[in-house]
Amino acid sequence: MNAPLTPPRRWDTQSQNRAARLGRAAAFARxxxxxxxxxxxxxxxxxxxxxxxxxxxxxxxxxxxxxxxxxxxxxxxxxxxxxxxxxxxxxxxxxxxxxxxxxxxxxxxxxxxxxxxxxxxxxxxxxxxxxxxxxxxxxxxxxxxxxxxxxxxxxxxxxxxxxxxxxxxxxxxxxxxxxxxxxxxxxxxxxxxxxxxxxxxxxxxxxxxxxxAPTPAYVEPLFTRDPAQISEVQVLMAMMAIQGIYAEYGVQRLNHGIGFDTAAIELLLPTYGESLGLKGKICRHWALNPHPALIPAIEAGWVESVHSFGGELGMEAYTAARPDVFFTGPDGSMRSNRALCQAAGHYACDLFIGSTLQIDLAGNSSTATLGRIAGFGGAPNMGADARGRRHASPAWLKAGEQARAGSSRMPRGQKLVVQMVETFREHMAPAFVEQLDAWELAEQAGMPLPPVMIYGEDVTHILTEEGIANLLLCRTAGEREQAIRGVAGYTAVGLGRDRRAVENLRDRGVIRRPEDLGIDKRLASRDLLAAKSMKDLVRASGGLYDPPKRFRNW
Amino acid sequence: MNAHRHSYYEAGARERLHGLLDAGSFRELLGPAERMTSPHLPPLDAPVAFDDGVVVGRGRLAGRSVLAGAQEGGFNGGAVGEVHGAKLTGLLERALDERPAAVLLLVESGGVRLHEANAGLIAVSEVMRAVLAVRSAGIPVLVLDGGQFGCFGGMGIVARCCDAIVISEEGRLGLSGPEVIETTCGVEEFDSRDRALVWRTVGGKHRYLLGEADVLVADDIGAFREAAIRLLDTVPDLSLDALDAEHGRLAARLERFGTCRDALDIWSALGIGQPARLPLLDTDEFLTATADRRA
Missing domain, CATH: 3.40.1080.10 (Glutaconate Coenzyme A-transferase)
Incomplete structure (x- = not known):
């Protein structure tokens, strides 16, 4: 046998390449x-x-x-x-x-x-x-x-x-x-x-x-929301979220998206939530950045743990002073970890709630707008049913039962994925549309798929100032469409509703208006917010929260 | 953090009046049903308000009869137009006939409504003249300042022509507003986007320390009410001696603080320890920390 003489394969080419790079760099390093x-x-x-x-x-x-x-x-x-x-x-x-x-x-x-x-x-x-x-x-x-x-x-x-x-x-x-x-x-x-x-x-x-570096690394205070800018409509929606979803399912572990809508919920826990006797029954464990808006709820004893994707400027001293709640090192300062917190949010939370820009008739939601390729971040991991989840909790089981009632499907639980939007966004742009802009963007940018933030099949509830549509209870695509139209208010999608079908869905509890939840809209006032200004947040923190300058008026 | 507090800052003009006066006692004069709107706005294609941005009427405060006017910041920032000013002037002149215990002015205004130009300017000067007429008739005119737009321009002058000013930390008082100062004198003189600078210069705490406002209260309609009740027995003093004393006080103030660049310098000069912490203190702590230290 005259086999050709080949050199033995090398298994350390990456190491060799690394050594060559380090060799070239050595002149610049001590x-x-x-x-x-x-x-x-x-x-x-x-x-x-x-x-x-x-x-x-x-x-x-x-x-x-x-x-x-x-x-x-x-x-x-x-x-x-x-x-x-x-x-x-x-x-x-x-x-x-x-x-x-x-x-x-x-x-x-x-x-x-x-x-x-x-x-x-x-x-x-x-x-x-x-x-x-x-x-x-x-x-x-x-x-x-x-x-x-x-x-x-x-x-x-x-x-x-x-x-x-x-x-x-x-x-x-x-x-x-x-x-x-x-x-x-x-x-x-x-x-x-x-x-x-x-x-x-x-x-x-x-x-x-x-x-x-000549200057410290830039850090964006991305999760700070000034309570002064929370509107009374947002207060009303927060009341509905607490009463119609958090209390309804007994949500203990959750993630909040960024925004004034969810900041309003955080600020209503120690006031409105307290008045409903919900302390200790909901919102105990969070996968959440250290939101300043959560300070009043933490101080009032609502929150047992918070694990964070990242930090938040100005919250360093506060998190260090609350080690029972936040994950902190032996030195006392907080540690965040995006990958692990994403995993926690996906597998270990019973609920995700967040805002979006557009929702279509199937409940698909997207933040894509024409002329911009914005990408996804973490919301799709938070806002998706975790198909690999196996451990049960009352909230997860109840959502799963609602989705399967009357069918012979294998029982299992389901994550609560809530999209919270006002029917009209700024500049009177409707939040509900027949077709997402994502389709056109995909065509423009040559993407293989429309960039959908949260797929309709994962969305369990849509919450607007008009009410809550519980999509878990919808049995057909037609019902689902009418449930969405039913909370879409005066948008073209909302006006296109079948009135009888919507009333029927309301009778079945698929659509629930504020009054169906026993909420008096006239009580939805900013006076319910546990903090109405940045200064209130600082006071609530006992002076530990140190907001970035742009959020201060002092 | 008190959930039973009712924010004065966030309330509208009518809400403030209803919360301030004895429950159910307020009767509005020339209400929105009268459709008394500005004649100057429609030619400019600008929307009108059926009350022209001010609510006037009578009511009771601690059982005593008062007249009261409240500017609505939600309409053109409470700016004074011809009708708006005439309603305030009419309210004040009515006091000469009805002789209430006091006239309350719940100010919230950026000053003259620029759309109305001279008509607005004249309206403000008529309000000033009426204020002085009411005071010289022995009826106190009390100002409450705690709204979102503060009290600036011509209404700032009106406020300082009255007997007393009740202000909250959120209330602001001045002549030219921060943006106007920056536009006319340059950003080096005053940076209107430096929110901390703006608030410590025109905000209620500083105005109280300087002696321009008489009472500092928390942002709570109930607190404004209590303060107004305590001021009901104020006796107006328009005597020459009183004016001389005020001028002397202002001259001394200029002498003492004229070289200060910032409110913080003034607070230091007043002998207040750790002046930088003042903006963060709540009203009670602030009053304790600054007791006997006002200019």
Missing amino acids: GRHVAAADARALLEAVLEPGDRVCLEGNNQKQADFLAKTLVSVDPARVHDLHMVQSVLALPEHIDVFERGIATKLDFSFSGPQGARLAKLVSAGRIDIGAIHTYLELFGRYFTDLTPRVSLIAAQAADAAGNLYTGPNTEDTPVIVEATAFKRGIVIAQVNEVVDTLPRIDIPADWVDFVIP
Whole structure:
């Protein structure tokens, strides 16, 4: 046998490549530390054309210095990067494509940059792989989208290169885990280098380079809502949510989306909820960022635990002072973790409630608007029935029973997924439509599917100022459509209702008006809010909450 | 945090009057049914209000007869037009005939309604003249200031022509509003978007410390009512001695604080410890912390 002589296959090419990169970078580093002035040279030394790069862009915390640095590299040396990051928040996140440094993108949310992203996609400058939910994208970090180089942000580093990420840990652990354990390179910008870290969130041997940034990493106070801007319609809707859904199902574990609607619910718990005798019976465990609006409920003893996706500016001292409620480290400061909180929200919560922009006649809801590619973030993970869930709870069982009553389907529970919208949004745009804008957007941007935030089959309740439509009780697509029309008020969709069918649904309790719930609309006043201003929130926190300047009038 | 509190700041003009006066005692004069609207707005294609943004009438306060007017910030920020001003002037002149225990002005106004130009300016000056006529007849005119739009421009002058001002922390009082100052004098002089600066300059706490407002109350209609009741026996003093004393007080104030750049400097100069914490204190704590320290 004269077999051709082939060299034995090498199994450590990634390690070799990593060593070559570290070798090229060595000139700029002292140990793991690199000066800010050498950051660009470091990136040019480490990055190779075609690399998959994660530039830490979170919902809140941004590796903004590294983003600026990446935009400044020479496109002749660094090009065709494939960006894999959860959020496109900063202009630099798009600039890297405009400058020809990157060409391909996999992401999950692009809220603030959605319009520019759409333009570059239609100009053929960005090739979008896919738009994900957070958990999906994190899942792909560990399968086919593992970053070769990750550029992350931490609060502080020590001399050895250990990192403290603190309250705004967010995506950092999942990014570093995927990169460091597949022989990739991890570069961290830090606000400061200290002798002793409060605690170690990321060990030094998972980190290759640490750069003290000239200015602290930008953090967006995304979850702060000024109670002064909550309207009486929102108070009414919050009363309906508490009485018609939370109390009705005995919801103990839940997640709230961002917005004034849900802030109103949080602020009504210690007043209206208390008056209904619901304390201890609902809303005990939360997958939620440290919302300032939750302070009065926490102080009134409603809340047993809160695990958070990220931190919230100004809530640091408050969360540290309430370790029985929040997840905090041995040093006392909070730790967040987006991946784990998303998992908690998906599998361990009985209810998700959030706002949306458009709902169609099947209950599909979308925040997509024409000319913007906004992506999904985490709402689809929160706002989807967890088909893999097996543990029971009264709320989950009741929802499942309602959906299966009268049929012989295998019994199981169901997550409560509530869409809370006023029938008209700002500028009198109707929240209910015959067809979602998502269809047209999908065509414009060449997407394989319309970008639906929450599928109708997962939505269990639609709550408007007109009432609650319980879609679990609908047995046909026609009933479902009339239930939705029945709470769509004076929108064209609402006016198109079949009056008899809607009255029939109301008799069956599928549609419930405020008066059907025993709610006197005239009592829906802002006086029910446990805090009516930012200052009230500070007072409720005993002075521990320190709101960002733009929310203060003092 | 008291759920039984009824916010004065967030209430409308009629809600304030009903909560302020003895229950069920308020009778509106020239109510919306009379359709007394501005003649100046329709030519500008601007909407009118059937009460022209002010509610006037009579009622009882702690059993005593009073006349009261309340401006509605929800209509053009309470701005004074011809009809609006005439209703206030008429209310004040009625006091000369009816001789109530007091006239209450629940002010909330950005000043003259610019759409009405000279007619609005004249209306405000007529209100001022009427205020002084009522006071010289020995009837106190009391101002309550705690609405969302504050009290500025011509109504700021009217307020300071009265016998006493009850203000809440949320109430604001001044001549030119923050945006006007910034527009005319530049952002270096006054940054109207610095909300903290705006509130500590024109807000109720500072106006109380400066002595321009007489009573500081919490944002609660009940608290305004209690304060108004306590002021019912105010005796107007328009004597030359009183005017001289006021002028002397203002001159001394300018002397003492004229070089201060910020309300915080004034609070320090007043000998108030940790002035930066004042904005955060609730009304009772604030009154304790500043007792005997007013200018």
